[in-house]
Amino acid sequence: MDRLVITGGKRLSGSVKVSPAKNAVLPVITATLLAKTPCLLEEVPALADVETICSVIEYLGAEVVKEGPGLKIYVPDIRQTEAPYDFVRRMRASFLVMGPLLARTGRARIALPGGCAIGSRPIDLHLKGFCLLGAEIIQGHGYIEARARKLIGSRIYLDFPSVGATENLIMAASLARGKTVIENAAEEPEVVDLANFLNAMGASVKGAGTKVIRIEGVSELYGAIYNVIPDRIEAGTFMIAAAISGGEVTVENVICDHIAPVLAKLQEAGVNVVRGDTWAKVVAPEKVKPADIKTMPYPGFPTDMQPQFMALMSVSRGGASVITETVFENRFMHVNELKRMGAKIKVSGRTAIVQGVKQLTGARVKCTDLRAGAALVLAGLAARGETEISNLQHIDRGYESLVDKIKSLGADIKRARGA
Numbered sequence: 121m122d123r124l125v126i127t128g129g130k131r132l133s134g135s136v137k138v139s140p141a142k143n144a145v146l147p148v149i150t151a152t153l154l155a156k157t158p159c160l161l162e163e164v165p166a167l168a169d170v171e172t173i174c175s176v177i178e179y180l181g182a183e184v185v186k187e188g189p190g191l192k193i194y195v196p197d198i199r200q201t202e203a204p205y206d207f208v209r210r211m212r213a214s215f216l217v218m219g220p221l222l223a224r225t226g227r228a229r230i231a232l233p234g235g236c237a238i239g240s241r242p243i244d245l246h247l248k249g250f251c252l253l254g255a256e257i258i259q260g261h262g263y264i265e266a267r268a269r270k271l272i273g274s275r276i277y278l279d280f281p282s283v284g285a286t287e288n289l290i291m292a293a294s295l296a297r298g299k300t301v302i303e304n305a306a307e308e309p310e311v312v313d314l315a316n317f318l319n320a321m322g323a324s325v326k327g328a329g330t331k332v333i334r335i336e337g338v339s340e341l342y343g344a345i346y347n348v349i350p351d352r353i354e355a356g357t358f359m360i361a362a363a364i365s366g367g368e369v370t371v372e373n374v375i376c377d378h379i380a381p382v383l384a385k386l387q388e389a390g391v392n393v394v395r396g397d398t399w400a401k402v403v404a405p406e407k408v409k410p411a412d413i414k415t416m417p418y419p420g421f422p423t424d425m426q427p428q429f430m431a432l433m434s435v436s437r438g439g440a441s442v443i444t445e446t447v448f449e450n451r452f453m454h455v456n457e458l459k460r461m462g463a464k465i466k467v468s469g470r471t472a473i474v475q476g477v478k479q480l481t482g483a484r485v486k487c488t489d490l491r492a493g494a495a496l497v498l499a500g501l502a503a504r505g506e507t508e509i510s511n512l513q514h515i516d517r518g519y520e521s522l523v524d525k526i527k528s529l530g531a532d533i534k535r536a537r538g539a
């Protein structure tokens with residue numbers, strides 16, 4: 121049981137490079153199951169979630185070989201069409217193999233993901249879409265099985281613009297017969313990135329990044345060479361690290377348009393942000409001002425930045441901030457941990473009222489999920505004294521070399537091994 125030990129109060133300065141996006145690379149890795157010829161992903165972040173998804177596709181028949189900072193993935197045959205509970209339990213995104221498996225082999229049997237720390241997270245929208253593409257869905261013994269001799273293009277309206285459902289359905293529809301239209305699709309940059317990868321493999325996906333995505337099914341897809349987009353959530357996390365520590369940090373390898381709402385809210389909080397083409401420089405104000413946020417599907421404020429922004433608001437001065445979570449029903453697990461560090465936060469339903477305090481104080485806290493963990497690291501940077509964070513497996517899932525990167529900016533942070 122490793123812990124992170126942070127002694128707060130250091131002003132961060134310098135520059136830091138953002139890694140390729142976790143949420144882009146995971147669906148792209150599952151999409152390699154669609155091609156019989158090898159794919160090369162030129163740069164892949166070293167993350168626990170990437171290892172998990174690679175074990176899943178290896179189990180299904182993929183050969184995954186490290187090639188420099190990237191991965192070569194070759195799936196000449198699908199050997200297995202079943203993803204067992206052990207994988208799906210470790211990471212919900214494993215469910216993204218359903219679309220590719222169904223499209224390539226006509227069968228997929230995946231363990232039901234079940235609940236997770238931030239809500240029940242159903243998969244009904246994925247299944248509704250597969251049904252409309254002509255699949256028969258059978259559920260039992262904790263598994264969902266989908267079968268179709270050949271998927272047939274269809275018109276699919278998503279009741280909510282789910283990122284995962286949009287991705288799963290684009291992948292399935294790419295090898296379906298005829299045309300599919302997904303309405304009320306997720307517009308996230310990671311969806312666009314997946315569509316670009318599929319198009320590089322020979323698919324015909326149009327309109328990704330808008331609410332209506334049109335896919336013309338093709339009979340075969342081929343291996344492609346690809347580089348995924350930078351991680352907008354990691355970028356936003358470093359920006360808040362600069363702001364909360366009173367520092368000045370240049371974040372490199374960032375597509376500012378992808379985090380426009382985060383930049384806007386940082387500016388509203390008094391943080392100075394200078395945007396470059398592939399970088400952004402963040403200069404903290406003397407005092408951070410309160411700002412309200414409401415999480416929304418893209419291009420709204422990302423739910424994956426809500427905990428980190430809450431950490432920043434917990435040290436704002438001159439009033440209260442209202443934080444409303446509309447994407448997940450239970451994404452305030454970090455509140456109690458932040459309160460242990462002296463934050464003043466009241467939660468009522470999906471809204472949290474954060475009354476900024478002059479100073480957080482270091483404490484022993486634990487990560488409850490990935491972004492909650494990031495929020496605690498940020499709070500630790502600002503707190504007086506020592507913060508000790510446990511349950512680091514959550515942070516390891518999605519932040520590449522977090523300790524080294526933050527340390528290189530001047531933070532006093534170390535990973536302590538063992539109990």
Ligand code: UD1
Pocket residue numbers: 142143144146212213239240241242243244245246247280281282283284285306310423424447448449
């Ligand atoms: C992805 C991201 C995650 C991010 C989330 C929202 C990956 C690997 N993960 O997760 O980091 O927080 O988008 O931006 O990319 N829903 C249903 N039925 C469904 C599917 C989803 O009701 O069939 C609901 C969920 O319970 C949730 C909301 O839709 O309340 C958003 O979920 P979704 O967009 O699907 O998130 P994920 O793809 O799981």
